[in-house]
Every structure is written in C-alpha cells, then in structure tokens.
Amino acid sequence: MRILLLSQFYPPVIGGEERHVRNLGAALAQRGHDVSVGTLQRPGSPETELDGAVRVHRLRGTLQRLSGLHADPERRHAPPFPDPELALALKRLIDRERPDVVHAHNWIYASLLPLKALSGARFVVTLHDYGLVCAKKNLMHLGTELCNGPAPAKCLPCAARHYGAAKAVATTFGNWVSSFAARRIVDRFIAVSHAVADHTGLTSGNTPYEVIPNFVPDDVEVPGPQDPCLRELPDGDFILFVGDMMRLKGIDVLLKAYTGLKQPPPLVLIGRRLADTPTEFPPNVRTFSAWPHSAIMHAWRRSLFGVLPSTGPEACATVIMEAMACGKTVVATDIGGMPDLIDPGETGLLVPPGDAPALTGAMQALLDDRALLARLEATGLTRVGRLKAQAVVSRIEQVYRDVVLAAPAEVAMAAYRNSGRPSCR
Missing domain, CATH: 3.40.50.2000 (Glycogen Phosphorylase B;)
Incomplete structure (x- = not known):
C-alpha cells in the first residue's frame, strides 16, 4: 500500500x-x-x-x-x-x-x-x-x-x-x-x-x-559507544525517572515519597526543566536534561527500577515500554493508560495518583525484596513482546x-x- x-x-x-x-x-x-x-x-x-x-x-x-x-x-x-x-x-x-x-x-x-x-x-x-x-x-x-x-x-x-x-x-x-x-x-x-x-x-x-x-x-539494543554523559550516573544502584520535571508528571510527589525511603539509593531525574520544576531537590537526587535517547536507554539498563508517578492521565507512556524492554520494572500511578501497560503485581506496581506514602511503600518494597523485583522484571521482559513493533x-x-x-x-x-x-x- x-x-x-x-x-x-x-x-x-x-x-x-x-x-x-x-x-x-x-x-x-x-x-x-x-x-x-x-x-x-x-x-x-x-x-x-x-x-x-x-x-x-x-x-x-x-x-x-x-x-x-x-x-x-x-x-x-x-x-x-x-x-x-x-x-x-x-x-x-x-x-x-x-x-x-x-x-x-x-x-x-x-x-x-x-x-x-x-x-x-x-x-x-x-x-x-x-x-x-x-x-x-x-x-x-x-x-x-x-x-x-x-x-x-x-x-x-x-x-x-x-x-x-x-x-x-x-x-x-x-x-x-x-x-x-x-x-x-x-x-x-x-x-x-x-x-x-x-x-x-x-x-x-x-x-x-x-x-x-x-x-x-523489536530490537531495543542500544547501538554504538556509550555517551560521555553516562559518566555522570551513580556507580551503583539508582532509581530512575525519565520525563518532563513538572507537577503533572508527579515530580513533587516523587520527591516527597523519596524522602520517606529508608537508606535509598540515588534518585536520577532525566528530563526538561519547566516553569513548575522544583528549584530545590533532596540530598542524593541528581538531575540531568537534554540527554540523547540512546543515553537514556543505557541509563535504563543500568538502573535498579523506574518510577512514573504522573498525577495526570498519561495516554500511553512510552517510557514504561522502554523500561520493560530493557528488563526493568516501573512503579507508576493507576491513572490514564498506565493500567494498559502494567499488570500490577506481575510486571510492575501501581499506586494511586498523588499519594506520596503509597509511592514510598511501593518503592521501599522493591528495595527490600529483591526477589520480588527480579520476578517483576522477568515477567515484564516476557510480556513486553505485545508492545513491540x-x-x-x-x-x-x-x-x-x-x-x-x-x-x-x-x-x-x-x-x-x-x-x-x-x-x-
């Protein structure tokens, strides 16, 4: 045609x-x-x-x-x-x-x-x-x-x-x-x-x-050498957020939830700064912007898990698919198109939008129970085929x-x- x-x-x-x-x-x-x-x-x-x-x-x-x-x-x-x-x-x-x-x-x-x-x-x-x-x-x-x-x-x-x-x-x-x-x-x-x-x-x-x-x-392997900006990532485990750093994406809820974690790894934020982006961030939070897509995919592979705490009804969050294709699970909010992409308790976790304590609890569960995290990653990697080309x-x-x-x-x-x-x- x-x-x-x-x-x-x-x-x-x-x-x-x-x-x-x-x-x-x-x-x-x-x-x-x-x-x-x-x-x-x-x-x-x-x-x-x-x-x-x-x-x-x-x-x-x-x-x-x-x-x-x-x-x-x-x-x-x-x-x-x-x-x-x-x-x-x-x-x-x-x-x-x-x-x-x-x-x-x-x-x-x-x-x-x-x-x-x-x-x-x-x-x-x-x-x-x-x-x-x-x-x-x-x-x-x-x-x-x-x-x-x-x-x-x-x-x-x-x-x-x-x-x-x-x-x-x-x-x-x-x-x-x-x-x-x-x-x-x-x-x-x-x-x-x-x-x-x-x-x-x-x-x-x-x-x-x-x-x-x-x-x-279908092939989500990241081609070519790693971008120099990846040297700025933490050496060990880190939690990853990718998206505009704005209230509609739940950035303020995420920062509040992160401060409630016990002995958390660094939180990495990659995305544009906008008018309502916070001007101050908690300790151990690293922010980056204008990264090439290939570098973001490398970051997904090196992350512990992802988080997308949107308070608005995301239509179809490609970032969740990219995380799953890289073998990573995501904690997201139960709103918009997120339930279409995540089977709660099987490929990721869903929490109510705007609920910082619930988000803290979900992230802490993945930090404390690495067997749960591994099971979610494995199931997600199996089911992401339905979201490939x-x-x-x-x-x-x-x-x-x-x-x-x-x-x-x-x-x-x-x-x-x-x-x-x-x-x-």
Missing part, C-alpha cells in the same frame, strides 16, 4: 509521538509499503529528504508564521482547525503521493478534514492524547483535577488560564468544530489506550475505532486493510441509496 503519515513534528524535533511516527514509518517500509511523511516546516530543515526508505516532506502553515502564538519556537503546533495554507500544502502532497491511506497523528488532522472527499484516500487518525475533547490535550481541569467532560463553562476558563483569553476561544471552539466533523469523516480512529478511547467519547458513540498502543522497536504494527496494518477494503462497499451502498432518490428533473 501507499501510506502517507502526517505528524505535526518529526525528527530532529523529538518526543514520544515523533519517535512513534518515525518508528512506524520505518517498520511499514520494511514490510514493503511505500511510505511518506508530511510534517510542519522547521527552520534549517530541507523541504524534502529521505529518512531511510521514507520520504519526508515539510509543509508550511499560516499559523506557523505567527511566532508570537507559540510559547516554544521549536514547536509551532498545528491548530485544531483547518489552516488554509497547510490544507493547500496537504492537497498538493496528496496529489503527488497518491496514498491509499492517510494516517494522521495529532491536530494536523484538522487541516485534512476539508480535503477528505477530494483525496480519494482512506483516513485514519491516531489519538495520542485527549485533544479530541480537550483544548489543552491533558484532560486536567485548571491543571489540578481530572476533567469529567467538556462544557463551555468549564473549558473556556480552563483554556484561558493555559493559553490566554483570545487563543483559548479560537482553540476551544475550533477544536469542538473539528472534533464534530472528524467523528463523521474519519474512517477509523486509533486510540493509544482504553483511557483515551473512553475519555474522548469513542466508547459511547458510533465512530469506528481500535485501541492500539504505541510500541518500541512486530505485534503492534501488524495491528495497524490490519486497520489499513480494513478501511481500504471497506471503500468499495461504501461506494456501492452510496450509489444504491442515490439510485432510489427521485430525479431533480
């Missing part, structure tokens, strides 16, 4: 979603598909290039030109409503690539909605977050509590606190309109966890969807086959319905 992947960002801009799209493109190409990627233009990057066997096209949108709209100049996001210039660029790209399936990730899908009938391609959208119903994408009302569903009186003040009033109105209403249209136009949604499917309303509606997680490559990409391929094979039947049904309508003459 000819497959066009759409992603608002693509390496060298890197994150969990971008890595997923890149890995998906490479895996599909290895399976014999003709794969191209459409992504937003980035200063200094060529308009067209080859990433292995995958053709990468960088497209410009009108809102990208308005630098004042974006807090991070490296990440000028696609809007949740059609961008005229981006839509035109997508039309040209589709005419050039002639895909059988367009598979979009994140809000870039909104600029394709007006083109669906003209493209002739089937349209698949993966939901990596809660952006189908939440203008902030994280489903946290006012940043403090899990939202129980969208409503104007709730969404606008919440979005305004995050974006400012003007951007909040455009983002919230634009997202509602695009979401309404997408549920009628998209051929198949893929939700990366049951939490995403549930909170975005897919489980209670008639929109076709599948729950398929992100994945890690061979298993997951096959499921995505089946979605492509299903929507392509459904097309002739839908066209025939439409013709049948039309044949029964009275003539306008």
Whole structure:
C-alpha cells in the first residue's frame, strides 16, 4: 500500500509521538509499503529528504508564521482547525503521493478534514492524547483535577488560564468544530489506550475505532559507544525517572515519597526543566536534561527500577515500554493508560495518583525484596513482546486493510441509496 503519515513534528524535533511516527514509518517500509511523511516546516530543515526508505516532506502553515502564538519556537503546533495554507500544502502532497491511506497523528488532522472527499484516500487518525475533547490535550481541569467532560463553562476558563483569553476561544471552539466533523469523516480512529478511547467519547458513540498502543522497536539494543554523559550516573544502584520535571508528571510527589525511603539509593531525574520544576531537590537526587535517547536507554539498563508517578492521565507512556524492554520494572500511578501497560503485581506496581506514602511503600518494597523485583522484571521482559513493533504494527496494518477494503462497499451502498432518490428533473 501507499501510506502517507502526517505528524505535526518529526525528527530532529523529538518526543514520544515523533519517535512513534518515525518508528512506524520505518517498520511499514520494511514490510514493503511505500511510505511518506508530511510534517510542519522547521527552520534549517530541507523541504524534502529521505529518512531511510521514507520520504519526508515539510509543509508550511499560516499559523506557523505567527511566532508570537507559540510559547516554544521549536514547536509551532498545528491548530485544531483547518489552516488554509497547510490544507493547500496537504492537497498538493496528496496529489503527488497518491496514498491509499492517510494516517494522521495529532491536530494536523484538522487541516485534512476539508480535503477528505477530494483525496480519494482512506483516513485514519491516531489519538495520542485527549485533544479530541480537550483544548489543552491533558484532560486536567485548571491543571489540578481530572476533567469529567467538556462544557463551555468549564473549558473556556480552563483554556484561558493555559493559553490566554483570545487563543483559548479560537482553540476551544475550533477544536469542538473539528472534533464534530472528524467523528463523521474519519474512517477509523486509533486510540493509544482504553483511557483515551473512553475519555474522548469513542466508547459511547458510533465512530469506528481500535485501541492500539504505541510500541518500541523489536530490537531495543542500544547501538554504538556509550555517551560521555553516562559518566555522570551513580556507580551503583539508582532509581530512575525519565520525563518532563513538572507537577503533572508527579515530580513533587516523587520527591516527597523519596524522602520517606529508608537508606535509598540515588534518585536520577532525566528530563526538561519547566516553569513548575522544583528549584530545590533532596540530598542524593541528581538531575540531568537534554540527554540523547540512546543515553537514556543505557541509563535504563543500568538502573535498579523506574518510577512514573504522573498525577495526570498519561495516554500511553512510552517510557514504561522502554523500561520493560530493557528488563526493568516501573512503579507508576493507576491513572490514564498506565493500567494498559502494567499488570500490577506481575510486571510492575501501581499506586494511586498523588499519594506520596503509597509511592514510598511501593518503592521501599522493591528495595527490600529483591526477589520480588527480579520476578517483576522477568515477567515484564516476557510480556513486553505485545508492545513491540512486530505485534503492534501488524495491528495497524490490519486497520489499513480494513478501511481500504471497506471503500468499495461504501461506494456501492452510496450509489444504491442515490439510485432510489427521485430525479431533480
């Protein structure tokens, strides 16, 4: 098949979603598909290039030109409503690539909605977050509590606190309109966890969807020499956290829980510092940022176990898969997509979000009972196969086959319905 992947960002801009799209493109190409990627233009990057066997096209949108709209100049996001210039660029790209399936990730899908009938391609959208119903994408009302569903009186003040009033109105209403249209136009949604499917309303509606997680490559061996930054890691055991050092990731809960441990090994934090990152850390806590992915994978292999104490509903935490693929267990919170990835008491441990004493108890249990830790690691290493490319990409391929094979039947049904309508003459 000819497959066009759409992603608002693509390496060298890197994150969990971008890595997923890149890995998906490479895996599909290895399976014999003709794969191209459409992504937003980035200063200094060529308009067209080859990433292995995958053709990468960088497209410009009108809102990208308005630098004042974006807090991070490296990440000028696609809007949740059609961008005229981006839509035109997508039309040209589709005419050039002639895909059988367009598979979009994140809000870039909104600029394709007006083109669906003209493209002739089937349209698949993966939901990596809660952006189908939440203008902030994280489903946290006012940043403090899990939202129980969208409503104007709730969404606008919440979005305004995050974006400012003007951007909040455009983002919230634009997202509602695009979401309404997408549920009628998209051929198949893929939700990366049951939490995403549930909170975005897919489980209670008639929109076709599948729950398929992100994945890690089949071969997770870390190639090449170790990065010099690894010399900064502790020589012995250490607990590892990987992610943005922010309250939504539970960083304050983790630090409080860590201080309650008895004779703990060092705690290593690797991730970006943000506005709400703590300014002070307990003794024996080491913080690092901007590490290359290969170095992070080396760090996982050298760690004792991992911890991901998010207080928000993580959609599908790739960091858990990477830890498991490296033979490490994770203590995580029982929220969002985490229960999809961890079988509590078998491959890892789950604790209530925001509960520092429970997190302390779970970490202490692994420190005190190395037999338990070894059992969790062994079971996790066995079961992580269901989260690797061979298993997951096959499921995505089946979605492509299903929507392509459904097309002739839908066209025939439409013709049948039309044949029964009275003539306008």
